[in-house]
Amino acid sequence: MPSISAPSSKKATTLSVAVKCRPLTEKERCRNIIRVHNDKEILVLDPDLSKDYLERIQHRTKQRTYAFDYAFGPSSLNSDVYKRSVCSTIAGVVQGLNATVFAYGSTGSGKTYTMVGTKDDPGLMVLSLNTIFDLIKDNTSDKFEVTCSYLEVYNEVIYDLLEKSSGHLELREDPEQGIVVAGLRAIKVNTLFDLRN
Ligand SMILES: Nc1ncnc2c1ncn2[C@@H]1O[C@H](COP(=O)(O)OP(=O)(O)OP(=O)(O)O)[C@@H](O)[C@H]1O
Numbered sequence: 001m002p003s004i005s006a007p008s009s010k011k012a013t014t015l016s017v018a019v020k021c022r023p024l025t026e027k028e029r030c031r032n033i034i035r036v037h038n039d040k041e042i043l044v045l046d047p048d049l050s051k052d053y054l055e056r057i058q059h060r061t062k063q064r065t066y067a068f069d070y071a072f073g074p075s076s077l078n079s080d081v082y083k084r085s086v087c088s089t090i091a092g093v094v095q096g097l098n099a100t101v102f103a104y105g106s107t108g109s110g111k112t113y114t115m116v117g118t119k120d121d122p123g124l125m126v127l128s129l130n131t132i133f134d135l136i137k138d139n140t141s142d143k144f145e146v147t148c149s150y151l152e153v154y155n156e157v158i159y160d161l162l163e164k165s166s167g168h169l170e171l172r173e174d175p176e177q178g179i180v181v182a183g184l185r186a187i188k189v190n191t192l193f194d195l196r197n
Contacts, residue, residue, distance in 0.1 A: 043066075
């Protein structure tokens with residue numbers, strides 16, 4: 001079966017990609033074509049159920065395995081995602097490293113749920129802020145300034161989700177940091193979260 005994965009020679013990377021398959025809605029149950037194979041791979045079944053056994057074994061099928069740095073199934077909590085794929089990145093922020101965590105996906109794919117979450121299943125932004133403030137509390141020698149913004153890039157237009165009446169934001173050039181978004185320190189691609197010290 002064909003599979004797509006990062007080259008095995010690539011041992012260290014500054015970019016990790018995680019996939020999270022949210023629980024299916026009632027309407028979607030008839031198109032249940034995603035299987036989380038293991039903690040790194042998902043299988044997308046051929047949605048054309050009319051294909052017979054012969055076609056499938058002769059690879060005349062659209063069934064594909066996709067590999068990621070992390071794969072999470074419908075029963076995974078946001079805290080599982082956070083612990084495995086984000087937590088170590090956040091710790092570096094308090095030591096002066098820049099880090100970006102963003103959610104990308106189509107409408108209704110679960111980006112807001114993953115980033116914001118609920119009271120019972122807090123999202124990555126909430127868990128990150130908890131970690132940041134815990135680390136700051138433990139650090140008695142440095143002074144910190146924490147800023148937070150929450151942006152969405154939708155159809156290539158940027159919106160400030162903390163100030164909905166602000167309309168869309170413009171990109172501007174910052175001579176020191178390259179492109180930044182409207183002077184804010186966070187970006188979001190239909191939910192993108194950027195942490196800078
Ligand atoms: N892990 C999950 N467990 C339970 N429900 C979930 C989960 N992830 C997403 N959902 C539900 O799926 C629906 C769509 O999710 P969400 O609103 O987060 O999507 P979105 O990608 O932010 O959509 P949009 O781009 O349209 O804002 C919501 O009803 C949400 O509660």
